[in-house]
Amino acid sequence: MSAPILELRALSKSFGPVHAVKTVSLAAHAGEVIGLIGDNGAGKSTLTRMIAGAIRPDQGDIIVNGQKEHFETAQDARRAGIETVFQTLALVPGLDIVENIFLGRELLVPGATGRATRTMDVAAMRRRVEEGYQRFGLNLPDMRTKVAALSGGQRQVVAIARAVLWGSGVVVLDEPTAALGVKQTELVLSFIERLRSHKVAVIFISHNMQHVMRVADRVCVLRLGRKVHDGPMSKLSGTDLVALMTGATIAAQ
Amino acid sequence: MTRQQILGWTQRNGLFFAxxxxxxxFSILSSRFLTVPNFTVILLQNAVIGLIVVPGAMLILCGLVDLSVGSVAVLSAVVFGQAMASGLGLPVSLLIGLAVGAAWGAFNGYLIAIQGFSPIIITLGGLAGARGLAEFVTQGYTTYGYGREFAFLGNGKLLGVPVPVILFAIVFLIGLHLWYRAPLGRxxxxxxxxxxxxxxxxxxxxxIPFWLYVASGLAAALGGLIIASQLDGAAVTIGTGMELEVLTAILLxxxxxxxxxxxxxxxxxxxxFVGVLSNGLVQVNVSPYFEQVAIGAxxxxxxxxxMFYQRLERLNVPVESEPIEAPQAGEAQ
Structure with missing residues (x-):
């Protein structure tokens, strides 16, 4: 297998006396969907926030494309090619889909005049989003629809699409299907499945077993801050996963 | 056109039709209303408010407000008047007048945008404070008589267009660019x-809000100077009630x-709309007392x-829009 895009080496993080994450290692390759599961308090969100640059690990290294990275801010992580989509989605309801995708990174008209007058290249931005719609077969309404008019699932897809369109090698999804209805969930899951063929590594965090089993190639189980399992999805059943999450088969490991 | 498109269209263009x-x-009621001189008058009467409205609307778009504009306008005007009276000359005095506005804007911006103070409280403080300061600076005496050059700012014309209207047009065009064509709008x-x-x-x-407050202060100062030029005097009554006129135009x-x-x-x-309403009511001999009532209404x-449009919009949000998701449901295994 090729070198991993993202590699975590023995990451640890404590909050006072609480060891939230203890020496967790993980490697993510392009075209791979990794399901990261665990019960409440297993360390999923602490791990996610370390990858996203929101908090710094006490120990261990984050390696992106063979390069050791020290994220001070979320922007650093983004610059290194890791986009994290949190449940808050970071979308502005009053702006449309294109405006949201390019928010804070608007394209300007090329040339000195465009830069000096800060004139946006609206056509180029629309073209890029249009291409994205085609490439990923996005099932979204017209790209000039305001995000306020989109459903929860559609918003999730927009947030993920923004991460992917910005050319990130790694997309971390924090509970993307939480609080979504059946159809909305389907919209999001089928989009994640399609990402696999686009050389993106997806880390899918969830505690919904069905959703993880549906999209993940590999599953990684956290329990009480430690990684207790890491292996191909195909060999596991839902019962196995629950057992791993709750610790029932730790002895059998 | 769907019902929603019609709704959106009327909402966007409703004020234009009003x-x-x-x-x-007014054209039917008064023969003098729909004439070029009268419309020049309407534009001239609203040019100063118009200048201040542009950064003011941007602040409101950011969820902020500047209530101090009228008082900053008078403070800038009287400081300009004092500078002229002490013989600093027109260019320097103009710069000082504008600098007062920019400085007050920076003060507002620092406290509100950087330190997070309440915009209403800080600029209400400015509304009282800047006018008080203007009265203190003048000690109640109005300086006047700044010469022909300065009179050009408020009363001059270029190609038949009053200078304040030209200044308003420039500010408005810059505003349009920033609002719609530059990333700032988004x-x-x-x-x-x-x-x-x-x-x-x-x-x-x-x-962003910090610089908008600076721009608002600068626009208020320019407005104050234009009025001082029109009056040929830095009266302490300049800018009274200006903040409400600015807010009315923005919210309307x-x-x-x-x-x-x-x-x-x-x-x-x-x-x-406000300009035409005020002017038209005078033209058709409605009591000036009634003008305020009409604007309020x-x-x-x-x-x-x-509110009505927003309620209709809320009813129309396509939570489960069928044409988009029906094929999705079919694809599911």
């Missing part, structure tokens, strides 16, 4: 509509007072209509 109807009514909507998200994405949620123009929604074209129509009417 303005057209108003102009039509960033302001993000700051006003979803500040935390905007900050997370890396938008300058503090610096459909910018949401809570931020995150609004159009600068709407604001232009709001400004012209128009503002309340616009607010009610906005």
């Amino acid at each position: 303005l057209a109807i108003l102009i039509a009514i 960033h302001m909507i993000a700051v006003g509509g979803a500040k935390d998200t905007a900050a997370e994405i890396g938008i300058k949620v503090k610096l 123009g459909g910018v949401s007072f809570t931020g995150g929604r609004g159009s600068l074209f709407g604001v232009l129509f709001g400004l012209l 128009a503002l309340c009417g616009a607010a009610a209509l906005d």
Whole structure:
């Protein structure tokens, strides 16, 4: 297998006396969907926030494309090619889909005049989003629809699409299907499945077993801050996963 | 056209039609109304407010407000007057007058945008404080007589167009560019509509409002100087009630007072609506006392209509829009 895009080496993080994450290692390759599961308090969100640059690990290294990275801010992580989509989605309801995708990174008209007058290249931005719609077969309404008019699932897809369109090698999804209805969930899951063929590594965090089993190639189980399992999805059943999450088969490991 | 498109269209263009109807009514009632000289007068009467409305609308779009504009206008005008009286000369005095406005704007911006103080409280403080300072500076005496060169600012014409109207047009065009063609427009909507998200994405949620306050102070100073030029005197009455006229045009123009929604074209129509209404009522000999009542009624009417549109919009949000998701459901295994 090729070198991993993202590699975590023995990451640890404590909050006072609480060891939230203890020496967790993980490697993510392009075209791979990794399901990261665990019960409440297993360390999923602490791990996610370390990858996203929101908090710094006490120990261990984050390696992106063979390069050791020290994220001070979320922007650093983004610059290194890791986009994290949190449940808050970071979308502005009053702006449309294109405006949201390019928010804070608007394209300007090329040339000195465009830069000096800060004139946006609206056509180029629309073209890029249009291409994205085609490439990923996005099932979204017209790209000039305001995000306020989109459903929860559609918003999730927009947030993920923004991460992917910005050319990130790694997309971390924090509970993307939480609080979504059946159809909305389907919209999001089928989009994640399609990402696999686009050389993106997806880390899918969830505690919904069905959703993880549906999209993940590999599953990684956290329990009480430690990684207790890491292996191909195909060999596991839902019962196995629950057992791993709750610790029932730790002895059998 | 679907019902929703019609709804959106009338909402976007409603004020334009209200303005057209108003102009039509006054044209029928008064033969002098629909003439080039009268419209020049309407533009001239509203040019100063118009200048201040542009940064003011941007602040409201960011969810902020500047109530100190009228008082900053008078403070700038009297400081200019004092500078002239002490013989500093016109260019230096003009710069000092504008600098007073920019400095007060920076003060507002620092406290509100950087330190997070309440915009209403700080600029209400400025409303009282800057005017008080202006009265203290003048000790009640009005300086006057600044010469022909300065008179050009308020009374001059270029190619038949009054200078204040030209200045307003320049400011408005810059405003249009920033609002619609530069990233700033989107960033302001993000700051006003979803500040935390905007900050997370890396938008300058503090610096944008800071510079808007500076721009607002600068525009207020320019407005004060124009009025001083028209009066040929820095009277302490300059700018009284200006903040309310500015707010009326902006809110009538459909910018949401809570931020995150609004159009600068709407604001232009709001400004012209008030201008046409005031002028027209005088033309048809309605008591000037009634003018304020009419503007108040128009503002309340616009607010009610906005609420009505928002309710209709909420009913129409396509939560489960079938044409988009029906094929999805079919694809599922």
